[in-house]
Amino acid sequence: MTPTAQPLRLLLIEDDEDDYLILRDLLDEAAGLSCHLDWVSGLAAGKAALARDAHDLYLIDYRLGADSGLELLEYAGEAGRLRPMILLTGQDDTELDARALAMGAADYLVKGQFDARQLGRAIRYALERSAASERLLQSNARAALLQRCLEASHNGVLIVDAQAPGRPVIYVNPAFEQITGYSAEEALGRNCRFLQGSETRQSGIEEIRRALAAQREVHVVLRNFRKDGSAFWNDLYIAPVPDERGVITHYIGVQNDISERKHFESQLAYNANHDVLTGLPNRALMEDRLEQGCQIARRYQRQLGVMLLDLDGFKPINDTLGHAIGDRMLVEVAQRLAAELRPGDTLARLGGDEFVIVLPDLAHGEDVLAVAERLIACVARPYRLNELDLHVTASIGITLSDGAIAQPMQLIQQADLAMYQAKQRGRNNYQWYTEHLNRQVSESMTLRNELQKAIEALSFELHYQPQIDARSGAVTGYEALLRWPHAEQGMISPARFIPVAEDTGQIIPISLWVLARACRDARRLQLDGLQGGAVSVNISAVHFLRDNFLDSVREALRASDLPPRCLELEITESVLLENAERAIALLRELKALGVGLALDDFGTGYSSLSYLKDLPIDKVKIDRSFIRDLIDDPRDAAVTRGIISMAHHLDLQVVAEGVETAAQAARLFDSQCDVFQGYYYARPMPLSELEDYLRRARPAALGLA
Numbered sequence: 071m072t073p074t075a076q077p078l079r080l081l082l083i084e085d086d087e088d089d090y091l092i093l094r095d096l097l098d099e100a101a102g103l104s105c106h107l108d109w110v111s112g113l114a115a116g117k118a119a120l121a122r123d124a125h126d127l128y129l130i131d132y133r134l135g136a137d138s139g140l141e142l143l144e145y146a147g148e149a150g151r152l153r154p155m156i157l158l159t160g161q162d163d164t165e166l167d168a169r170a171l172a173m174g175a176a177d178y179l180v181k182g183q184f185d186a187r188q189l190g191r192a193i194r195y196a197l198e199r200s201a202a203s204e205r206l207l208q209s210n211a212r213a214a215l216l217q218r219c220l221e222a223s224h225n226g227v228l229i230v231d232a233q234a235p236g237r238p239v240i241y242v243n244p245a246f247e248q249i250t251g252y253s254a255e256e257a258l259g260r261n262c263r264f265l266q267g268s269e270t271r272q273s274g275i276e277e278i279r280r281a282l283a284a285q286r287e288v289h290v291v292l293r294n295f296r297k298d299g300s301a302f303w304n305d306l307y308i309a310p311v312p313d314e315r316g317v318i319t320h321y322i323g324v325q326n327d328i329s330e331r332k333h334f335e336s337q338l339a340y341n342a343n344h345d346v347l348t349g350l351p352n353r354a355l356m357e358d359r360l361e362q363g364c365q366i367a368r369r370y371q372r373q374l375g376v377m378l379l380d381l382d383g384f385k386p387i388n389d390t391l392g393h394a395i396g397d398r399m400l401v402e403v404a405q406r407l408a409a410e411l412r413p414g415d416t417l418a419r420l421g422g423d424e425f426v427i428v429l430p431d432l433a434h435g436e437d438v439l440a441v442a443e444r445l446i447a448c449v450a451r452p453y454r455l456n457e458l459d460l461h462v463t464a465s466i467g468i469t470l471s472d473g474a475i476a477q478p479m480q481l482i483q484q485a486d487l488a489m490y491q492a493k494q495r496g497r498n499n500y501q502w503y504t505e506h507l508n509r510q511v512s513e514s515m516t517l518r519n520e521l522q523k524a525i526e527a528l529s530f531e532l533h534y535q536p537q538i539d540a541r542s543g544a545v546t547g548y549e550a551l552l553r554w555p556h557a558e559q560g561m562i563s564p565a566r567f568i569p570v571a572e573d574t575g576q577i578i579p580i581s582l583w584v585l586a587r588a589c590r591d592a593r594r595l596q597l598d599g600l601q602g603g604a605v606s607v608n609i610s611a612v613h614f615l616r617d618n619f620l621d622s623v624r625e626a627l628r629a630s631d632l633p634p635r636c637l638e639l640e641i642t643e644s645v646l647l648e649n650a651e652r653a654i655a656l657l658r659e660l661k662a663l664g665v666g667l668a669l670d671d672f673g674t675g676y677s678s679l680s681y682l683k684d685l686p687i688d689k690v691k692i693d694r695s696f697i698r699d700l701i702d703d704p705r706d707a708a709v710t711r712g713i714i715s716m717a718h719h720l721d722l723q724v725v726a727e728g729v730e731t732a733a734q735a736a737r738l739f740d741s742q743c744d745v746f747q748g749y750y751y752a753r754p755m756p757l758s759e760l761e762d763y764l765r766r767a768r769p770a771a772l773g774l775a
């Protein structure tokens with residue numbers, strides 16, 4: 071009986087008041103029973119009281135007028151009332167006793183045959199039995215709920231008997247069956263080792279053994295095997311289950327198949343280190359391999375070779391045929407390169423069409439050359455993609471190390487410099503990194519910085535070199551030549567800084583300044599009454615190909631008020647390289663504007679004669695490399711004559727550059743060359759000197775006619 075401070079509340083359902091009074095007196099006498107007795111009479115009042123459920127125990131008389139107390143037992147049973155009920159009768163009837171107990175009565179007492187002590191004991195027993203069965207019911211309900219939870223769980227659960235020999239499995243839930251493929255019948259009675267397959271030496275298993283020995287819980291991830299032999303990652307939590315005395319009687323294991331998560335994690339780890347397109351190591355993994363390579367080279371006194379390979383001609387394929395084709399080509403390049411390397415080598419893709427090759431174990435540094443040659447050859451084979459034969463080549467920069475380098479990534483920078491050099495040297499070749507190359511690059515960096523300061527301070531000058539008419543000796547024009555007076559290095563040649571400026575884009579402000587200054591100076595000469603003809607300005611292909619080049623010419627003319635016919639633009643064949651049609655269209659617009667056009671350095675570089683007839687130019691300038699050996703080398707003389715003849719047939723004037731001697735001038739004159747320019751006549755000079763020169767110039771003194 072639950073100990074309570076409150077007296078028990080009892081209800082007597084009885085028609086006879088005398089019986090109520092007798093019972094009340096007996097209860098008062100019953101030792102150890104503190105209770106309060108209520109009384110109702112009749113079946114209806116009894117049902118109502120049962121429905122209210124306000125009492126701890128009911129004493130029900132068998133005879134309720136014409137009704138039977140058994141009806142109340144039945145009613146309570148149907149209503150799910152669980153309070154103990156004791157049936158009281160006037161006579162001892164075994165059959166009635168049995169029926170009453172079957173219908174849920176806790177006891178059966180015959181009126182007049184029990185005393186206070188017996189009544190008290192009957193009530194106590196009834197209450198205790200009722201409490202016990204209520205506890206049992208609750209416990210059964212809880213057990214049923216736990217069972218349902220285990221059955222519904224997505225986690226596999228197994229219970230092991232810790233006391234039985236071999237610790238057999240005594241329970242597995244359906245999720246366990248589903249994860250492992252073993253049915254409960256197949257799993258029960260066995261030790262869990264059957265899930266380990268042959269992998270019994272996993273560190274997790276050791277950990278489980280230690281935990282079980284120490285009787286503590288453990289969480290491990292094991293590689294287990296399903297019934298069909300396939301492996302799965304088992305995220306397993308095992309806890310010891312003690313009984314009331316603290317003795318471990320069972321172990322419960324909760325397991326989860328985390329194979330998918332493991333796969334995803336390893337995919338993530340793979341992706342973090344590999345290029346998704348080609349599957350090659352990416353920059354991160356390459357860095358790692360590079361460091362390892364340096365360690366190997368140091369430890370075993372070997373050479374480490376690092377190559378940076380960049381494809382030539384990949385961009386136009388990618389841009390014109392689309393990225394799908396470009397991607398397929400990159401994959402094929404990766405496969406071809408990989409096939410040329412040894413297992414210990416690393417081929418990585420840095421992005422775009424750039425690959426790194428790390429050769430960590432070279433006996434001789436030169437061994438890298440054979441590899442480079444193989445790589446160049448394999449890349450150059452045609453690619454059959456979308457029924458097209460496509461071609462790319464490779465430029466490779468190579469550097470070597472003995473591994474003693476604090477920052478291995480510097481090797482990539484070195485290889486990059488060498489690769490850039492390979493590009494400059496016509497592509498489809500390899501170049502070594504050298505200290506000299508390094509110096510060149512760092513000089514070029516310094517030059518860039520200084521050039522920027524010069525641009526900002528406008529510390530350039532223009533010198534002018536006269537051009538002489540071969541027949542009359544008159545000055546027909548003068549070429550503007552840029553000069554950069556440097557505080558420490560003196561006059562820096564444009565041949566040195568213009569290529570750097572073209573690379574960096576610094577050529578644009580420089581070129582705009584030259585154009586504006588040349589137009590302004592030419593206009594000043596005109597206003598001073600000096601007849602020098604047109605001023606020729608060298609135009610970099612980088613500037614020429616800018617969208618607003620035409621506007622910048624117009625602006626220079628407008629700002630200086632120079633008539634367009636007094637300006638001549640010298641372009642080189644390189645302007646035609648990228649987009650010849652666009653370049654020719656632009657030349658036509660310039661022509662329409664009224665400026666003169668000359669093709670500079672003719673005979674060098676691209677020199678495709680087919681386009682020459684379409685160019686709206688006025689002049690070609692024979693490169694001074696032909697003039698230099700004109701007298702001694704009959705081939706140069708022949709080329710020069712050929713150029714002059716061809717130009718005349720196309721109605722173009724010919725200017726010879728770099729005329730240094732009278733003999734050269736005479737030979738050129740004989741070959742019908744129209745205009746001479748060179749030190750023989752005058753060196754490039756500042757504007758003030760040009761003014762004097764033009765004042766002094768006498769056609770008869772200069773001409774050969």
Ligand SMILES: Nc1nc2c(ncn2[C@@H]2O[C@H](COP(=O)(O)O[C@H]3[C@@H](O)[C@H](n4cnc5c(=O)[nH]c(N)nc54)O[C@@H]3COP(=O)(O)O)[C@@H](O)[C@H]2O)c(=O)[nH]1
Pocket residue numbers: 535549550551552563564565568584608609610670671691694727728729730747748749750754
């Ligand atoms: N985009 C621009 N390029 C420019 C500009 N100014 C010059 N340049 C180009 O730089 C290159 C080197 O020019 P420079 O050192 O000025 O040399 C020129 C002449 O000084 C030189 N020359 C002239 N006569 C002789 C000679 O008899 N012998 C000899 N050894 N050299 C001589 O030739 C250069 C002229 O070249 P070109 O332009 O091809 O007529 C040079 O490529 C310049 O074009 C500029 O403002 N913008």
